[in-house]
Each structure stands twice: as structure tokens, then as C-alpha cells.
Amino acid sequence: DAGVIQSPRHEVTEMGQEVTLRCKPIxxxxxxxxxxxxxxxxxELLIYFNNNVPIDDSxxxxxxxxxxxxNASFSTLKIQPSEPRDSAVYFCASSHYRALDTEAFFGQGxxxxxx
Amino acid sequence: AQSVTQLGSHVSVSxxxxxxxxxxxxxxxxxxxxxxxxxxxxxxxxxxxxxxxATLVKGINGFEAEFKKSETSFHLTKPSAHxxxxxxxFCAVRYxDMRFGAGxxxxxxx
Numbered sequence: 001d002a003g004v005i006q007s008p009r010h011e012v013t014e015m016g017q018e019v020t021l022r023c024k025p026i027x028x029x030x031x032x033x034x035x036x037x038x039x040x041x042x043x044e045l046l047i048y049f050n051n052n053v054p055i056d057d058s059x060x061x062x063x064x065x066x067x068x069x070x071n072a073s074f075s076t077l078k079i080q081p082s083e084p085r086d087s088a089v090y091f092c093a094s095s096h097y098r099a100l101d102t103e104a105f106f107g108q109g110x111x112x113x114x115x
Numbered sequence: 116a117q118s119v120t121q122l123g124s125h126v127s128v129s130x131x132x133x134x135x136x137x138x139x140x141x142x143x144x145x146x147x148x149x150x151x152x153x154x155x156x157x158x159x160x161x162x163x164x165x166x167x168x169a170t171l172v173k174g175i176n177g178f179e180a181e182f183k184k185s186e187t188s189f190h191l192t193k194p195s196a197h198x199x200x201x202x203x204x205f206c207a208v209r210y211x212d213m214r215f216g217a218g219x220x221x222x223x224x225x
Contacts, residue, residue: 004158033213043159043205043215056212091158097211102147102166104213106158 006092006107013114018080021110024073025094033104034067034077035091043091049075050097082114117142117208119189121216129224134178134193136219138206141187147209148189150180153218154202162204165189176200196223 005024013019025032034046047057052069060067064083069075079086089111093104122137140146147166151159163174170182176199180191189206201223206216 035215042217045212045214048212050211093159093213095213097209102209103149103161103164104207104209106151106160108158 004092004094004105004107006090006110008110009108010111011113013082013112015083015114016081017114018078019082019086019112019114021077021090021092021112023075023077023092023107025075025092026105027073029094029096029105030072031095031097031104032069032075033093033095034075035093037089037091037109038087046077079112082112084114087112087114116214117144117146117210118214119148119206119208119216121206121219123219124217125220125222127222127224128196130198131195134191134196134200134221136191136204136206136221138180138189138191138216139187140189140206140208142208142210144210148180148182149207149209149213150174150178150189150191151205151207151215152176152202153205159205162191196221198223198225 007022033048036044046059047067049069067077089109091109093106095104118141120139149164150162153159163172165182173179178193203218205218
């Protein structure tokens with residue numbers, strides 16, 4: 001398997017524009033996580049899915065953020081409208097959850113810059 | 116809810132010296148615990164994990180960690196630091212979701 005694949009790797013957009021980040025989890029994994037990493041806040045869990053169903057979105061900072069997982073092989077994180085303070089690296093990770101097999105595998109991240 | 120606390124945002128050691136990165140967890144149920152490493156401009160890679168069984172866990176690159184329930188700790192150690200160990204290290208706890216500590220940046224001096 002190629003691992004967790006995120007696209008794009010880098011995104012530069014103007015304030016007010018819509019941004020969509022994409023993630024393809026590892027085949028067969030039933031959990032998917034979205035994280036945001038900044039210098040100030042570290043690695044924050046935004047939302048996670050189990051079997052394509054959102055389980056906890058309490059980390060989503062505002063209504064401008066939304067995430068979907070229409071099927072087991074694809075998820076999106078959308079920011080609309082984007083603001084400069086959304087600039088960060090966004091990571092997607094996937095995993096199982098069962099004894100001895102619980103670690104999350106991370107993608108390379110999307111570096112978002114909102115100007 | 117579970118959480119982890121990493122003591123020390125920056126740790127600096129000399130090459131060849133002992134590395135000790137501290138992590139304490141808070142969990143209402145027996146936790147699954149992890150250490151990840153992040154090199155610049157990369158994603159997180161698993162170093163090691165504790166799920167069940169032996170409390171001393173060995174990972175990649177010579178790192179190991181010991182789960183101590185009485186101290187609610189899962190500290191990461193390496194007997195002899197190498198320049199290539201310079202990176203950011205994250206402790207994490209899992210119960211359905213996965214929560215990370217604030218990270219510890221390790222610097223290795225020649």
C-alpha cells in the first residue's frame with residue numbers, strides 16, 4: 001500500500017476563498033483522523049471518522065470548517081471562507097482500532113497558506 | 116477523557132549522551148500509548164507503541180520506552196544520542212481517538 005495520501009502538498013490561497021484538502025486512507029483502515037499543526041497550538045485533533053461516520057468533531061474550530069467521508073477511500077476537509085489564521089499544516093491519518101494494531105499512519109500533510 | 120503531557124518543549128543533549136523525553140498520561144481506562152517522531156517538513160512516523168503485555172517496549176532507531184502504571188508515565192529513552200536523532204517527538208494516547216502531547220524538540224550537539 002502507498003500509505004495515506006494527501007493532496008495537495010502545498011496550497012496558497014487568498015483570504016475568503018474556499019479551500020479543499022483531500023485524503024486517501026490506507027485500504028482497509030476503518031478510522032480516519034484530521035489534525036492541524038501550528039507552532040502555537042501543536043497538533044490538534046479536528047475530527048475523526050469511524051466506518052465513514054463522523055464520531056467527534058468537537059475539535060473543528062468554527063463553522064467555516066467542514067469534513068466529509070463519502071466512502072472508505074476518500075475524505076475531504078473544507079474551509080470556506082478561508083482566513084489567514086487558518087494557515088497551518090493539515091494532516092490526515094488512518095488506522096484500525098483493535099488490540100496490538102492501533103497506531104495511526106500519517107500522510108505527508110498539506111501546508112496551507114492563506115494570504 | 117484521555118490526554119498526555121510532555122515535560123520540556125526543548126531538550127538538548129550531546130552526541131553520545133543519554134536521551135530522556137518525558138511523557139505522562141491521563142486516562143480513565145487502560146491506555147494505548149505511542150511515541151512518534153517528526154522530521155522537518157514530514158509527517159509523523161511511529162517510533163514505538165505500548166498496547167498490552169511487556170511494559171518495556173523497544174522501537175526503531177534504538178529507542179525504547181517503559182510503561183509505568185503507578186507513575187502514569189511512558190518516558191522515551193535512548194542510551195546514546197546520534198546527530199540524526201534531532202527531530203520533534205510526540206507522545207500520544209489512544210482510546211478510539213488519538214490525542215497528542217505538545218511535542219519535545221530534541222537537539223543533538225556535536
